[in-house]
Amino acid sequence: MNLAAPAFLAALGLLLPVAAAFLVKQRRRIVRVPSTLLWRQAALARSKNRRLRDLHKLLALAACLLGVAALALAAARPSFGRAPASLVFVVDVSASMDAGGRTSPLARARAELSKFVARRPGGHRYAVVAAGAAPLALAGLTDSDDALAGAVAGLRAERGTADLGAAVRLASALVAGEPGGRVVVFTDGVERAGDLASESTVPLTQRHLATPALDNVGLVSLSLHTPRDSAGAGERDLRASVATSSARERRVRVVVSSGGAELARRVLTLRPQGESDLSLRVEAAGAELRARVEPDDGLPDVLAGDDEASVTDEAVELPRAWLFQHPPPAPDEGDKAESPDAFFVRKALEAAGVRDVQALSYRSGARWAEIRPNDLVVTVGNLAPYRRFSAPTLFVGASAGQVPVPGLASIDRESGRTRLRSVESGDPLLEGVSLDEVTVEQAYATKTVPEGAKALVEFEGGAAVLRGGVGPDAWVYLGLVPTKSDVVLRVAFPVLVANAVSLLSGVRSHAVAETLPRSEVLLQSAPLAAVQPEPPPGWVPGFRPSTLLAMVAVALLGAEGLAHRKGRAQA
Amino acid sequence: MSAAAEATAAPGPEGAAGGGGEPFWTPDDMAALGRLSVLARKLAPSLWRGRRRARRVGGGSELVDTRPYALGDDPRQIAWHVYARLEKLVVRVRADEMPLRVALVVDASASMGFGRPSKLRQAARVAAGLAAVALAADDRVAAVVAGPEAGALATSGGRAALPKLLAWLGALRPEGRADLARAAAAASAAARGRALCVFVSDFLCPEGALLGPRAARARGHDVALVQVLDASELDPDDPGDVDLEDGETGELITLRAGAALAAYRAALAEHQAALEAGAAELGAPLLAVRADEPFEEVVGRAMRRGLLRAGGAR
Numbered sequence: 001m002n003l004a005a006p007a008f009l010a011a012l013g014l015l016l017p018v019a020a021a022f023l024v025k026q027r028r029r030i031v032r033v034p035s036t037l038l039w040r041q042a043a044l045a046r047s048k049n050r051r052l053r054d055l056h057k058l059l060a061l062a063a064c065l066l067g068v069a070a071l072a073l074a075a076a077r078p079s080f081g082r083a084p085a086s087l088v089f090v091v092d093v094s095a096s097m098d099a100g101g102r103t104s105p106l107a108r109a110r111a112e113l114s115k116f117v118a119r120r121p122g123g124h125r126y127a128v129v130a131a132g133a134a135p136l137a138l139a140g141l142t143d144s145d146d147a148l149a150g151a152v153a154g155l156r157a158e159r160g161t162a163d164l165g166a167a168v169r170l171a172s173a174l175v176a177g178e179p180g181g182r183v184v185v186f187t188d189g190v191e192r193a194g195d196l197a198s199e200s201t202v203p204l205t206q207r208h209l210a211t212p213a214l215d216n217v218g219l220v221s222l223s224l225h226t227p228r229d230s231a232g233a234g235e236r237d238l239r240a241s242v243a244t245s246s247a248r249e250r251r252v253r254v255v256v257s258s259g260g261a262e263l264a265r266r267v268l269t270l271r272p273q274g275e276s277d278l279s280l281r282v283e284a285a286g287a288e289l290r291a292r293v294e295p296d297d298g299l300p301d302v303l304a305g306d307d308e309a310s311v312t313d314e315a316v317e318l319p320r321a322w323l324f325q326h327p328p329p330a331p332d333e334g335d336k337a338e339s340p341d342a343f344f345v346r347k348a349l350e351a352a353g354v355r356d357v358q359a360l361s362y363r364s365g366a367r368w369a370e371i372r373p374n375d376l377v378v379t380v381g382n383l384a385p386y387r388r389f390s391a392p393t394l395f396v397g398a399s400a401g402q403v404p405v406p407g408l409a410s411i412d413r414e415s416g417r418t419r420l421r422s423v424e425s426g427d428p429l430l431e432g433v434s435l436d437e438v439t440v441e442q443a444y445a446t447k448t449v450p451e452g453a454k455a456l457v458e459f460e461g462g463a464a465v466l467r468g469g470v471g472p473d474a475w476v477y478l479g480l481v482p483t484k485s486d487v488v489l490r491v492a493f494p495v496l497v498a499n500a501v502s503l504l505s506g507v508r509s510h511a512v513a514e515t516l517p518r519s520e521v522l523l524q525s526a527p528l529a530a531v532q533p534e535p536p537p538g539w540v541p542g543f544r545p546s547t548l549l550a551m552v553a554v555a556l557l558g559a560e561g562l563a564h565r566k567g568r569a570q571a
Numbered sequence: 572m573s574a575a576a577e578a579t580a581a582p583g584p585e586g587a588a589g590g591g592g593e594p595f596w597t598p599d600d601m602a603a604l605g606r607l608s609v610l611a612r613k614l615a616p617s618l619w620r621g622r623r624r625a626r627r628v629g630g631g632s633e634l635v636d637t638r639p640y641a642l643g644d645d646p647r648q649i650a651w652h653v654y655a656r657l658e659k660l661v662v663r664v665r666a667d668e669m670p671l672r673v674a675l676v677v678d679a680s681a682s683m684g685f686g687r688p689s690k691l692r693q694a695a696r697v698a699a700g701l702a703a704v705a706l707a708a709d710d711r712v713a714a715v716v717a718g719p720e721a722g723a724l725a726t727s728g729g730r731a732a733l734p735k736l737l738a739w740l741g742a743l744r745p746e747g748r749a750d751l752a753r754a755a756a757a758a759s760a761a762a763r764g765r766a767l768c769v770f771v772s773d774f775l776c777p778e779g780a781l782l783g784p785r786a787a788r789a790r791g792h793d794v795a796l797v798q799v800l801d802a803s804e805l806d807p808d809d810p811g812d813v814d815l816e817d818g819e820t821g822e823l824i825t826l827r828a829g830a831a832l833a834a835y836r837a838a839l840a841e842h843q844a845a846l847e848a849g850a851a852e853l854g855a856p857l858l859a860v861r862a863d864e865p866f867e868e869v870v871g872r873a874m875r876r877g878l879l880r881a882g883g884a885r
Contacts, residue, residue, distance in 0.1 A: 028812065028813060028814050028825070029812075029813045029814070030813065030814045030815070030816050030823070031810060031813045031814070031815055031816070032815075032816045032817075032818050033685070033815050033816070033817065033818060034682035034683075034685040034686075034690070034773065034775065034801065034804060034817075034818050034819070035682050035773070035775035035777075035817055035818070035819060036815050036816070036817040036820075036822050036823075036824050037775050037776075037777055037817075037838075037842075038775070038804075038835055038838040038839050038842060039815055039824055039826065039831070039834075039835055039838070040824065040838070041834040041835070041837065041838045042826050042827050042830060042831035042832075042833075042834035042835055042838075043824040043825065043826060043827065044824075044825045044826060044827045044828075045824065045825040046822065046823070046824045046825075047822070047823050047824075048821070048822060048823075049820075049821035049822060049823060050816060050821060050823050053823050
């Protein structure tokens with residue numbers, strides 16, 4: 001038996017005065033009378049006979065002694081027959097955890113943790129890790145209640161997303177080799193719904209704190225683009241997306257300002273749990289633009305961290321882009337004909353600020369020699385060119401040809417399932433891009449990430465978005481087929497393409513503000529999948545030995561009190 | 572221990588009715604008893620001849636009337652001197668004479684063993700006195716003890732029966748609890764007919780003081796009650812900070828300090844009032860006797876209460 005607070009065993013000394021009080025009370029003199037019939041009205045207590053009364057007194061004494069002993073033992077917080085455990089509490093501190101004020105998931109997590117720490121069985125050691133954009137161990141494995149309470153109090157929501165995978169890896173490293181090691185994740189399950197258990201080398205338990213259904217509006221993207229048809233050098237297109245978690249239609253006000261001066265004010269109507277886009281042409285050469293979302297319908301907005309974003313114009317001239325499409329257009333369609341996939345990609349390139357987009361196909365092989373290392377090649381279609389050009393390349397929906405990604409497999413989802421998961425949400429390619437909730441019918445993914453490459457987005461267990469290489473050999477691979485997904489209908493697609501162009505060419509035609517992911521703004525909560533369901537040791541409240549002992553003590557003392565009262569009432 | 576408690580507790584339930592071989596009465600008491608008789612309201616038919624005149628016509632010694640002779644009349648009852656004077660046959664009509672049946676129910680429960688002398692001793696003395704009076708008047712007496720078992724002494728009559736009855740009463744020991752209702756049934760059987768049931772008890776029965784007398788009344792008997800209480804019960808001292816144990820049931824009570832005596836006195840008054848009311852309802856004389864009360868005083872109060880009367884039986 002381990003005792004968390006053995007000092008409370010000193011309270012067992014109370015047994016002596018209790019026993020003494022009983023013995024003194026029992027020493028009353030007994031006088032025999034012919035009949036007690038007439039004395040009953042003056043009776044304080046009655047019992048059937050001396051033997052029964054002695055038995056009652058003995059039972060009362062035993063109940064009181066046992067009750068006091070159980071209380072003292074309960075205060076010492078014992079744990080029976082349980083090996084010491086080492087638990088690491090990973091607490092999601094992403095922005096959505098702060099939604100709901102006093103009943104927010106983070107507040108609930110803090111309350112539960114405080115209770116859990118207060119009831120820590122003896123010999124158990126805990127650690128606390130805050131899972132933000134980068135994991136932070138607020139308390140290493142310790143048995144100090146003060147250190148743990150300080151760590152719990154230090155949990156604060158960040159203004160971004162959480163990298164739970166990294167946090168779980170850090171947590172499992174903290175308890176690696178420790179007896180009874182276990183990771184317990186507190187999360188609202190908003191930003192990641194993947195297989196966290198695979199990140200952990202020790203058993204993992206998830207405590208899912210569902211986000212309450214609340215009204216929230218927020219910016220999910222904000223970017224500045226250099227328009228192709230700009231009249232002046234300072235003209236920029238500002239694009240913003242606003243989303244809501246409300247179950248009713250919302251009206252919001254978007255205020256764009258620069259240097260404290262209001263440039264524009266627009267009112268948008270949002271469908272329930274939907275989003276709406278805003279496009280403005282503004283004069284913003286080199287300026288910092290700030291966009292702010294405010295409710296225009298008097299309804300609440302529970303999350304403040306997603307209401308404002310700023311972006312600074314850094315646009316410069318982008319290189320020429322060669323758009324290679326397969327299959328090529330039919331001879332009778334002319335060189336300018338393009339497939340629907342190519343159409344969406346060209347539009348995205350133009351939106352990204354690429355002024356010169358040249359069409360290529362296997363039919364126009366003569367022009368391949370015109371490609372320069374400073375240019376940008378974009379391939380669209382399942383068959384990429386049979387040779388690599390000496391220029392940075394963006395592959396869209398390619399599965400054959402000179403594709404730098406091996407082992408690509410087509411994953412078809414007729415029902416349009418969504419299983420995209422950003423595994424590197426902080427990568428520049430995914431800046432301002434939220435692929436959550438994207439409906440995918442067909443995509444290409446690989447389970448083999450080539451050396452030097454980086455998997456950025458997973459789809460059905462494989463990597464669907466990757467990037468690698470440097471200089472003219474740099475490449476970005478998008479496994480999504482534009483027309484087999486609704487991604488082209490979202491702001492995310494042009495931003496993703498613009499990010500790819502910037503990354504491959506080394507220059508930026510656009511500037512993207514740092515905003516919260518769409519799922520954070522929508523407060524969409526989902527339990528983590530594939531985590532081990534069994535609770536950690538001592539997790540279930542109400543069955544801890546101390547609680548049980550306290551209940552026994554209260555029952556014993558209560559029963560004694562009731563019996564005493566009943567005896568007096570009978571008298 | 573307070574004086575009252577000492578007095579109550581000292582003799583204990585071992586206070587037998589015999590009183591260490593001491594006689595129940597003095598010679599003066601005996602002489603006084605010889606001039607008394609038990610007052611009876613009703614007489615029941617009996618095969619035994621007694622000295623109490625019945626309402627019906629019978630073979631007694633007292634002439635109540637004459638009537639013309641009819642065929643079948645006892646020729647011994649013909650008044651020949653009337654025939655000599657009137658030349659008409661006339662027979663003498665005499666009243667019937669029968670004895671009173673007296674059933675004595677003596678409570679010998681453990682609570683009767685308290686007091687100095689014990690309540691049982693006084694109860695036995697009262698019962699013996701009543702038996703002596705009844706037997707002297709040619710009445711029939713049966714005795715029943717109300718203890719754990721209802722033992723009975725069958726009906727007997729005549730002065731010769733008195734020593735046997737006294738020996739039986741002297742052998743009574745206080746023990747257990749009294750079941751007066753069962754004793755009433757036993758008394759009914761022992762009396763062999765309607766009788767005067769005299770209950771001699773302290774009437775401190777948790778089940779109900781008048782359970783036995785009511786049962787006897789329901790069987791058609793006349794009932795008389797003799798309550799024997801000890802002085803420590805009638806006027807106790809404050810018991811102080813003690814627990815009281817019932818001598819009969821073993822019940823243990825813890826007294827409320829300070830208010831116990833006042834509450835007891837109120838309860839006693841209430842109990843006595845209820846007993847008197849119950850006795851009146853049954854049409855039974857109630858004689859309250861202290862355990863240490865002199866016998867002549869008991870006899871005097873028994874006469875005032877209508878249980879005994881001076882003179883022979885009629």
